[in-house]
Amino acid sequence: YPHSLRNIDELCASIVRSHRETNQYRVEELQALRWKLFSREELQAYQSKSVDEMWQHCAIRLTDAVQYVVEFAKHIPGFRMLSQNDQIALLKTGSMEVVLVRMSRFFNTENNTVFFDGKFAGAEIFKSLACGDLITAVFDFAHDMCGLKLTEQQIALFSALVLINADRPCLEDRGRVQRVQRSVELGLTHILHRDNQDNLMHKLYQRMAVLRSLCSLHMEKLRWFSQRYPLTAHSLFPPLYKELFA
Numbered sequence: 001y002p003h004s005l006r007n008i009d010e011l012c013a014s015i016v017r018s019h020r021e022t023n024q025y026r027v028e029e030l031q032a033l034r035w036k037l038f039s040r041e042e043l044q045a046y047q048s049k050s051v052d053e054m055w056q057h058c059a060i061r062l063t064d065a066v067q068y069v070v071e072f073a074k075h076i077p078g079f080r081m082l083s084q085n086d087q088i089a090l091l092k093t094g095s096m097e098v099v100l101v102r103m104s105r106f107f108n109t110e111n112n113t114v115f116f117d118g119k120f121a122g123a124e125i126f127k128s129l130a131c132g133d134l135i136t137a138v139f140d141f142a143h144d145m146c147g148l149k150l151t152e153q154q155i156a157l158f159s160a161l162v163l164i165n166a167d168r169p170c171l172e173d174r175g176r177v178q179r180v181q182r183s184v185e186l187g188l189t190h191i192l193h194r195d196n197q198d199n200l201m202h203k204l205y206q207r208m209a210v211l212r213s214l215c216s217l218h219m220e221k222l223r224w225f226s227q228r229y230p231l232t233a234h235s236l237f238p239p240l241y242k243e244l245f246a
């Protein structure tokens with residue numbers, strides 16, 4: 001059993017364990033809710049919220065998910081050896097991407113609904129955010145990810161690779177991030193080979209490019225929102241959301 005392979009197995013096992021331990025919700029738990037939809041009255045209540053109210057509402061919920069991704073990152077072997085600044089730089093650009101990867105597990109492709117506030121909601125519920133293109137892209141991405149039918153282990157390794165990306169801007173020690181990234185890449189190829197799904201690798205790299213454009217759209221919308229509602233963005237958003245995305 002070559003020494004490196006044993007390490008690769010340990011690396012995969014620790015990333016999968018960390019993924020499992022840092023999920024706010026278990027897939028089985030939310031699958032039971034898949035057909036719990038909002039009533040017309042509840043839908044109208046969301047749609048009559050003001051833009052800043054709905055943005056704040058979503059930012060607070062998404063920040064919960066981001067916190068779990070920060071915990072996940074801390075347990076990726078090698079992440080904590082990076083400098084504080086590099087850890088923050090990777091989380092700034094990667095945490096929302098991992099939230100969107102994880103979110104796809106709570107998406108019902110049969111009625112195009114996503115878990116939100118305890119039930120499953122269609123895109124129309126987010127109308128008052130005034131960023132239909134972002135929501136459409138989020139839903140399309142979730143739908144597409146469901147189509148890949150990734151296992152929890154594959155999602156764990158893919159999420160780690162999304163986070164540990166040496167091409168991110170403003171990294172101090174790119175070489176060090178590259179070494180951690182390469183070990184995670186080895187882990188992902190290792191489990192895809194074990195699952196007889198080597199062909200998934202290039203599809204996952206394609207999805208990483210989609211994630212990058214989706215998250216830059218999120219940042220663009222957030223910049224637009226912060227200019228229009230500076231008070232809400234600066235004093236009513238969760239600090240972590242501001243720290244990472246604003």
Ligand SMILES: COc1ccc2c(n1)CCN(C(C)=O)[C@H]2C(=O)Nc1ccc(OCc2ccccc2OC)cc1
Nearest residue numbers: 058061062065099102103106114115116117118138218
């Ligand atoms: C890790 O996977 C999940 C899956 C679902 C949820 C969570 N975690 C956390 C807990 N949660 C709760 C409590 O509702 C769910 C949630 O936040 N759902 C949700 C929130 C906002 C949505 O679109 C708006 C939007 C999208 C992208 C960027 C900015 C946005 O708006 C400003 C869509 C769905």
